[in-house]
Amino acid sequence: MRIETCWFCSSKIYPGHGIQFVRNDAKIFRFCRSKCHKNFKMKRNPRKVKWTKAYRKLHGKDMTQDSTFEFERKRNRPERYDRSLAENTLKAIKTIDKVRHTRSMRHIEKRLKPNKRQENERARKELNMSIDLIKAPSVQKLEPSLTLPKIKVKTSEPQEDNRAMEE
Template structure:
């Protein structure tokens, strides 16, 4: 369809361009395909398994840091948006002392009638 892959959100290039995926992680170098068959060596095999565990641990730590770094600005942005919304609609906020004086500003308390069958059914479910 001749779309630019950097603009289509599900592509790797989009995620790499927007900083959503970790692309510069050096642990990805270990997963390169090697076409040469290796001779079996027990020491190499054990070292490889130990290295895989370490790489997995390092990669998990880096992923956590990456996500934390991405989310770092989000709290500040949410706070700014909340402050802006409050400034725009401050007239809707009433002080608690005003609400105590004028009961018409509070929401009415609704009473709902429940039949005996419905009450028994709710108790059975709990």
């Protein structure tokens, strides 16, 4: 069973599904649904359409150029059986899964990391909404409950005056 990929959105096309378009130069384009086919006929660029995988990879929404995905392509080629090679590949599969998992978790954490500009904008909006809770300085002067009491501290007289009196 051969699973093709859609030319426009890069999703999987299973046998018996999708649309196939053959151009005059014998180039074959496969589409998963009529939505992709219509966008292709309208000459839209998949990298500029937000719902495609090409857009998501280009704008950092999905992981790109992960070397572990190369093994999926190599897996489909038939090779001569070798016991040591089989052992090494089984060991490598475990490490590859671990690496892939850590990379995807790092990618998710980076995507979820809050943006400072967005946080500042949210704080500014919240402050503007609740500005009435903050009293103006003129109102604070009028209400004694809002100001701290002033404490008068007695200081000793300057030393020079005391010396002048003694003489």
